[in-house]
Amino acid sequence: MRRSTTVYLYELAWILPSIAIPVGMLAALAVTALGAGIHLPGRDGRIDPTQVAQTPPFDEPGLVQVAPGRFEVRMTAQVWSFAPNEIRVPVGSTVTFVATSKDVVHGLLIPKANVNVMLLPGQIARATARFDRPGEYPMFCHEYCGIAHHVMWGKVIVETYP
Numbered sequence: 336m337r338r339s340t341t342v343y344l345y346e347l348a349w350i351l352p353s354i355a356i357p358v359g360m361l362a363a364l365a366v367t368a369l370g371a372g373i374h375l376p377g378r379d380g381r382i383d384p385t386q387v388a389q390t391p392p393f394d395e396p397g398l399v400q401v402a403p404g405r406f407e408v409r410m411t412a413q414v415w416s417f418a419p420n421e422i423r424v425p426v427g428s429t430v431t432f433v434a435t436s437k438d439v440v441h442g443l444l445i446p447k448a449n450v451n452v453m454l455l456p457g458q459i460a461r462a463t464a465r466f467d468r469p470g471e472y473p474m475f476c477h478e479y480c481g482i483a484h485h486v487m488w489g490k491v492i493v494e495t496y497p
């Protein structure tokens with residue numbers, strides 16, 4: 336191969352990826368924003384952070400069955416607890432966590448169920464998980480929220496009914 340052709344191929348090997356990578360990233364951005372509807376939190380889904388305890392559905396935190404096999408947990412996070420902090424569902428349930436914080440930034444992490452959301456004061460966060468295996472699924476606050484952050488945890492108990 337002539338030397339000039341080799342140089343040309345080297346240049347091409349850099350130029351093509353430097354065009355293809357940004358184009359690919361832009362395409363991924365368009366697909367997630369327009370197709371999957373992933374976006375920054377907007378004004379909808381926001382409530383007054385000083386009135387969380389008086390605002391439905393957070394005035395009555397707890398587990399609600401919305402359909403056969405489907406549940407919704409209305410949850411509040413506050414220093415240093417979740418309400419409710421123990422949730423019992425039958426195995427095979429799909430659970431949507433609807434949660435917000437009453438005070439500072441908290442987090443909700445359920446490692447065994449792949450739930451990981453930030454709980455911002457007054458911003459309603461949603462995460463859905465399916466619990467296919469019986470057992471205990473610990474849930475943690477994973478945003479440092481003060482002196483007793485390490486005791487802020489709870490659990491989802493997935494039960495098998497005979």
Ligand SMILES: [Cu+2]
Nearest residue numbers: 441476480487
């Ligand atoms: Cu916390």
